[in-house]
Amino acid sequence: MQSLKEARDQDPYGFFAERLAAGPVHWDEGMNAWIVVGYDECREVQRREDVFKHPYFELNGAADVYGGPRGVLLLQGEQHHAVHGMLLKHFSPRTVNGYRTEFIADLVSRRLDALGERTRFDLATEYANIIPSDVIAAMLGLDWRDEQTMADCRTWNIAMFRWTETFGEDDSAFAEAKAAAENLNRVLLPVIRARKDSQADDLISLLWRQGPGVIEPWGEAEVLAQARVLFFAGTDTTSHFLKNAIYVLLEHPELQDRLRGDERAVADFGEEVLRYLAPVQFRVRVATRDVEVAGQLIREGDRVHPVNGAANRDPKHYPNPDVVDVERRGIKDHVAFNVGPRYCVGAALSRGEELEVIAQLLDRYENLRWDTDAEPARYRGYMPRSFSPLNVVADRRAGRP
Numbered sequence: 096m097q098s099l100k101e102a103r104d105q106d107p108y109g110f111f112a113e114r115l116a117a118g119p120v121h122w123d124e125g126m127n128a129w130i131v132v133g134y135d136e137c138r139e140v141q142r143r144e145d146v147f148k149h150p151y152f153e154l155n156g157a158a159d160v161y162g163g164p165r166g167v168l169l170l171q172g173e174q175h176h177a178v179h180g181m182l183l184k185h186f187s188p189r190t191v192n193g194y195r196t197e198f199i200a201d202l203v204s205r206r207l208d209a210l211g212e213r214t215r216f217d218l219a220t221e222y223a224n225i226i227p228s229d230v231i232a233a234m235l236g237l238d239w240r241d242e243q244t245m246a247d248c249r250t251w252n253i254a255m256f257r258w259t260e261t262f263g264e265d266d267s268a269f270a271e272a273k274a275a276a277e278n279l280n281r282v283l284l285p286v287i288r289a290r291k292d293s294q295a296d297d298l299i300s301l302l303w304r305q306g307p308g309v310i311e312p313w314g315e316a317e318v319l320a321q322a323r324v325l326f327f328a329g330t331d332t333t334s335h336f337l338k339n340a341i342y343v344l345l346e347h348p349e350l351q352d353r354l355r356g357d358e359r360a361v362a363d364f365g366e367e368v369l370r371y372l373a374p375v376q377f378r379v380r381v382a383t384r385d386v387e388v389a390g391q392l393i394r395e396g397d398r399v400h401p402v403n404g405a406a407n408r409d410p411k412h413y414p415n416p417d418v419v420d421v422e423r424r425g426i427k428d429h430v431a432f433n434v435g436p437r438y439c440v441g442a443a444l445s446r447g448e449e450l451e452v453i454a455q456l457l458d459r460y461e462n463l464r465w466d467t468d469a470e471p472a473r474y475r476g477y478m479p480r481s482f483s484p485l486n487v488v489a490d491r492r493a494g495r496p
Contacts, residue, residue: 098125099377099400103477107376108417111405119409120391128398129391130377132405134412134430136389140380140401142435147380147399149437154263160255160272162280162323163316167440174310175436178321181309182440185301191447194234202229202239203451207459214490215466219483223337223452224249227330230448235322236286236297244282251275252331260478262379262398279323287318298325325441333445335374335481336365337452342472342482343368344453345465347419354421355457358450364421365449369407369431371419375479376404378433403430404480460489 096102096110100123111132114121119133131137140147151157152169161168167178206226210216228249232239239245258265258272287299294300302321306313343364344350354360380399385392393399407429408416432439439445456463465471469486 098123099130099402100125102376104473104475106474107404107480108408111402111408112417115405115409118389120389120393122391123400126398126400128379128400129388129393130405131388131399131401132409133389134406134409137401137403137406137430138434139388140399141378141430141433141437144436146383146386148383150379150381150398153381156258156263156269156273160258160269160276161320161327162276163320165310165317166320166324168324168328169320170310177309179436179440181305182321182325183438185298185305186440186443188443188446191443194230194444195447195451198233199230199447199451200455202226202233203448203455205229207455215469215486215488217469217483218341218456218485218487219338222456223341223485224334226337226448226452227333228252230333230444231326231329234298235283235326236290236295236299237282248279248282248326249330251279252327255327256331256479276323279326280319283319283322283326284315287315287322291315298322328439329441329444332374332479333441333448335476335479336369336445337449338481338483338485339372339374340365340368340449340453341456341485343371343419344456345463345472345485345487348462348464350419350421351457351461351463354453355461358454360421361450361453361457362446363426364453365446366426366429367419367421367423368449370413370423370426370429371407372481373404373407373429373431374481375431376476377402377478378437401430403433406430459492461492462490464488 102110114132119136120129120131123130131140152171157169158164167175167182170178203226206222210221228245229239232245254275255272258268261268290299290303294303299318299322302318306317350364354364377400380401382393382395382397382399384395410416432442464487466486466488470484472482472485474480474482
C-alpha cells in the first residue's frame, strides 16, 4: 500500500506502522495531501484551528448535504464555539447517564429480545447497526418504532458519509447524498414544526428552547441543521464503534468473563477499542498559512489529514500499541473523538451506548464465539471503518430470558 487512498476495505495498520516508523508527517501523493500520523502532531493539527481550518463549509454542496449552513459542523469561529458549547453541555456524561436509565437500556434490551431463542445471529445487522439510530430517534422525538423509516434513515446516512469521503469532489456521490439529505429533511421537518409551539421532553424541543441567544437568528433552519448533524454523526459513527467493540470481544474471548457485571471494566474496554480501532480513521483540515510540522513545511492551502487511527497506535505514546490492553495507563487519552474545538459533541453518548450494548450482551449470553459456518468478519470502510458481518454463536446464560 503506497497511499492512504488505497486503504478502502483494507486493514490500514501495516501502512500506518510503516509511516510512523518513517516519521510523523508525510506527503501522500494519492491523497494529494499531507497525512499526519504521529500522536502529538495529530493533536496539534486538530487543536490549532487558526492554522488548520475545518474546511467542510467550503466543500461544494456541503450545506445541501448537512442540512444547511447553520449546523455545528459547518459553523466557524465564535458561532461554532457557541453552538458546540451548548451541545456539549447537553451531552454531558451526567445527562447521558440519565438517558441510559430513561430509554437507552430499554432500547438495547429490545434489540436483544428480538433475537428470540436463536443462538446464531449477526450482531452487526441485528444489533450494533440498529441501536444508534434507535437512540438518536428517541432523543429527537421521532418514532423509533417505525422500522422502515429507521432503516431508510440509516441508508441515507451512509450515502451522505460516502459523499463526505470524496471531500466534495464526486458529482455522482453528491447527487445521492443530496437526495438522501432531502429525504431526511422530510422525516425531521414535521417534528421540528410541531415542536415549535408544542414542546415535549425531547432534543428538538430543547433546541427550540435553548438556541435563541446562542446565535442569531435562531429558527427552523438552525434547529433542522443541528438535528441533521446529530442524526448524521450520532448514528453511523457510533455503529462503527459498537461493531468494533463486539469484534474485539469475539477476538479476545478471555475478556468476556472479566468484563461481565463490571461496568467500570466495560467502560475501560470501550476506551481501548476506540484507541485500537478508531471508528473514524482520519479527518480533514486545510492550512491557513505556511507552517512547519515535525520538520515538514506545509504550504497555505494544502490539505492535511490528521489520521486518528495511526495516532492511536503511535509507539512513541503507547507501549505495545498493537496489543489490546484494558488496563492501559491513560486509557482515555486517545484521539478517536478528536481534540480541541471540534471534539465530538456525542462522545459521552457513544460511550453510554457502548456500556449498555456490551454489558447487556454479556449479561444475556456467555461463550460468545465466531460462527465458523457463516461469512467471516472483514474490516470494511474508508473514513469510518469497522468489522462486519459479526456472525456469532452464543449460549444463553442460566436464568436469563
